[in-house]
Amino acid sequence: MFSRFLIIALFSVFIFPVKAEVVARLKENAQVSSRQVSLAEVVSFDEDAESAIVQALGETLVATVMHVNRPIRIESAQIMRLVSRQQPALRNQLRLTGASAVTVILAGEKVPTERIAEAAKAFLHDELHRKRIKFAIRNLHIGSNSILVPDGDLQLKARLAAPLQAARRINVVVDLIVGNRRFDSITVSAAIDMIVPAFRATRQLAAGDVVQEGDYELVERPFDESMRSLDLLDTKTEPASLRVRRNIAAKAIFYRHDVEPVPHVVRNQKVLVEVKSNGILIEKTVIAQSDGFLGQLIKVSDPQSTEFYPAKIVAHGRVEVK
Template identity: 25%
Template sequence: MLLRYFLILLFLAIGVPAHALEISFLPKADVSDKFITLGDIVEFDTDDDLTRALADQVISKSPEPGEQKFLRSADIIKNIIRKTTLSRSTLWSGSATVKVFRQGVRIVPKMIENEIGIYLKNNKNQLPDADIRFVSGAMPLPFSVPKGDLTWEIIPSSPSIIDSTRFAVIIRVDGRVRENLSIPGKIEAIASTVAATTPLERGAIITPDNIHLVRTDITELKNPCLDLRSILGKRLTRSVRAGNVINTSDVEFPAIVQKGQLVKIFIRQRRLVLTATGIANMDGKLNEVIRVRNASSNKLIYCKVTAPGIVEVII
């Protein structure tokens, strides 16, 4: 093998071909590598060790992916003659200039949006139950990267994802970073939320007649109610205008025991259950601990509200 290449190099150096070699320049050529070789832009009339060695000669650096450049055949001939003595017997022909286009993968804004969308879909467990989409603030102009194994890495600006105001988009070809982009924008999460159909005052009890579901972006809402049934019968802790979304922090269960109300007191000790009558010393919501005065002993005791008019002694 070493002898073979030595003979080829010797042949190039002394320029003694076995016949008049014909080399014809192509009018245009497509390349995919970083450098243009002679074999990319010419045709040889024979296929042998000599022409294969010539074909590997680097002529110029390739244009950027998706770009083109023009090469003058005369300049290439001079370069080859400077390296060899092929001019004595070589016949040069073909196009006076060669248009060389470097193949690449065209990256357009829609592809970037799709990749961010795929990222959001793959991380939906970290996002609210809603229709999620990315709304870009600005996108780069289309560009090209070399052909190869294309991979994408998407990095949100916020660990919570939904609060992100931009995404880093890293594009690799064959494991090498080709582009590192910063795409501004926001996450939009459209969901059915509970809103007031009429103006509601603080203290109003939620009923099916004064609420309905509306589709809205919930990304900037604190904790919107997404289920009508979850707030029916609850009381508003603040006033809400008609059409406004109701947050879960805006409602609470109303008291089911009122101050001064007669209540039934349950005392449970193992299998023994005792009852007594008492008077609520304060309002009480479900599972809330309130003070109750025993009607018989006149003692104040602490009880948990378990149902309307029913409390249980905490032991």
């Protein structure tokens, strides 16, 4: 009879296995290295606990620390609620012992504001020189006097807060990277005097005029709100032989959208057309109905017959009809 009972008992264990209980001792104090606090950082697990269950429980997030060197207190009941919510399959397998609450602190160090300022200045230097802008930094204002980050490898990466445009003040954001993760961002406001090279018209130019040498000069002038964004004509691009798109007053600055390449054919221009028929090349004069560049198709009209037909631009003032 006893043997029969023992066999049934053993059989029941294999069919209905008892879930292993994991015992974890809650620490009184814990020092963490990131804002996201996991269960593994605030408890000590029983050495005999199943490793897979310990790993799953240990990854459970139990708190978020917002400030460096400012302790927070986490109650054991709060931890159990979070485990039940995030790990419902394991909620009955954890038993907390030890302290009734743990005090957590994100230990860190103070970052000198001079280091933040140097990162912002170096970034501005590279950014403005890349755009060929001469400048002088009058002053820098850092939005925080006390900058704290967790202990670890700190990297500073600067970026523009907004696209660069005409302004006497530029905001640079310096990201504080700790352990390859952005911990915080500091805004640095830079008061700047900028000098830029620009082309200036020496006489009044009308829309449609082709710019000639002597119609412009290279000048340097303060970069201020009257100069729209950084849309100046690049000083590597000489305006000579470009066509003016709008009226430009004498002493006015050239912007990119003020000029455009001169088309190979312009509207209402008399152009030579090559007509190939039965191997015979015939040339005659037609009127272009629109502007166009090399290789483009445009409509032309025959002044003798008022007929319109498409033609391909093959050179300045020349089109071809096949």
